Amino acid sequence: MLRTSAAIAAGKLTRAVAKRRGGGSALPGLVAEKVDPKILGHALGGLPGGIVVVSGTNGKTTTTRMLVALLRAHGLSVFTNPTGSNFTRGVISALLGEVGLRGRPVADVAVLELDEAHALKFADAVTPTHALLLNVARDQLDRFAEIDHTAKLLAQLAARTSKGVVMNRDDSFVARSAEGVKTGVTIDYFGVDDSIAHRLPELMEQDTRVDDEYVVPPAGADDILLRPVDERSLEILVGPHGAGGIVGPVELKQRGLAAMINATAATAMARRLLGSRFDAATAANALATVTAPFGRGEVIDADGAPLELVLVKNPAGFTVALSTYGSTPVRTMIAINDNYADGRDVSWLYDVSFESLREVGVSLTSGVRAYDMALRLQYDEVPVADVEPDLESALDRFLRERDGQPARIFCTYTAMMTLRRRLAERYNLPAFGEEGS
């Protein structure tokens, strides 16, 4: 315990310094972890409501926000890692803000967003009581090399969870990991209702591991199912036709099918955690208040007209984003970097179809790989008005030339960070890491 206290003190000091300098969400965690590698276990081990890990390729940040909102609306105090730094060090950094030197956070339950590899590292330190498994898609193969490998990581996470696993019934990579779940651990499923099952192929990766094609089983009475009402509103059904209850209709602040699936996943986990305390009306109200995380469909009021910032990380995510926004075409810019956090290989752009942009065209491509993006669009016969690799010049020009009209920027992670910083200066927005939770 002495060691934990020392680690927390060292981490808190680093955090104070880092905050003053305005950055570095993982560094304080790194320092604390160096002083006491078991700090996580000590600090989180005793939470009465358990430790929930949210993992998968797409939607972790949004789903985590929604789950936290759902639990808080039901009166629970929740510890979470809200800055989107989904590595163990990010968790420790977040923890440092909320614990005393004895190392116990004042919370009922922890809800943590962790990427697939770090979720396992985390499980080495602390056994998660619950895991919410979203999906497996191709993402930053530099780091994970193959999606089969990513699927294995999630299956291992499921196998190491002690109380309950909630998983995506429509994703074969995820659903197949049910086999490894320990006996006595509950398994709940979320997915989409029959009415939109035809849209699943645009969301799912091809699973080539086994000969038999994955067939989604008929929904069980306790499965949590998404039924969209229109582009922004949805209902969440318990069992087919909502025989076990219905949450909603709810209008989300974020648009599109991906956000709706995230809401469904979060609701399934909240229902498992809360049991009989779960209240459909409370849940619907909570989901309606959740705002988009930074850069993930975030709408910025830029000189009186909306500017949407849409993070794109991989083919599945970009495809869903294009179909989400396809019905309301506006002036568009696409910014592609190839730093480590973006994925250094830009090949993935060829696994996305850009045909929906053909009619309005793209005003500007930007980022380190601006010309590669323009070339990609050319092969889908999407007109590209101009190319400006420098992000800040591109943003200035894009805002100037849009004549007060709504506009949208699709961007990779580090491009988003640069653009978001510029926009924060310009429009006086909260900076990264200062986001209210």
Added chain:
Amino acid sequence: MSKGEIHVVHLYPREMSIYGDLGNTRTMTARLARHGYTPVLHQHHPGAAFPDQAHLVLGGGGQDSGQARVEADLEVIAPRLRSLAAAGTPMLMICGMYQLFGKAFVTVEGKRLPGLGILDVTTQGNPKRMIGPVVLSTDFGDVVGYENHSGSTTLGADQAAFGRVRSGFGNNGEDGSEGARTGNVFGTYLHGPILPANPVFADALLSYAVPLATGAPFEPGDLDDTFAEEARTRQVRRLVS
């Protein structure tokens, strides 16, 4: 009026195209159309009959699981691929398919799996992956792409390489060679995908394919490759200084 029909065969688009290699096929059909030809695309899946006409054959990279699922079919269509190759049909095989077009793949455990043997290369399974952006010097100028492979490939004594590595690992990270070329058959580790980013190489493949289909030499149209040239030369400048 069309200058002629060119049949393009994409081998195993479902199992072997995880790194955007579909972009190569898209590039070839689009460029054929822009040059004034009529592309006819055949997607060849395991178990299906190989198309009667094939003037250009493309194959991509896959995961180990995908590779395992195409091996049986590859054995069935092997005689056809060998005779097409001997007749000068251009073929471009990326990564996993490059390895399968070689003589053998030796797993980390030492198990020797025979390949098609159209290219005289042998690949040794390797615990370490070779990952990163690549610049090559080739017969078609500087070629850019992205490699991501764990296999380490060695050329046979008389086997020509596709290019020399200017930046990156190449076949094995040691001898400076990248890929292989025998006649009009090319194997390479380069994703990116390689063809949209390197239009000179793309059109060279078309110039081999067209006479097989029409009996007349390739008559290129006037294509605007400004974006591709900018993208390519910027990568070369970034990586080779």
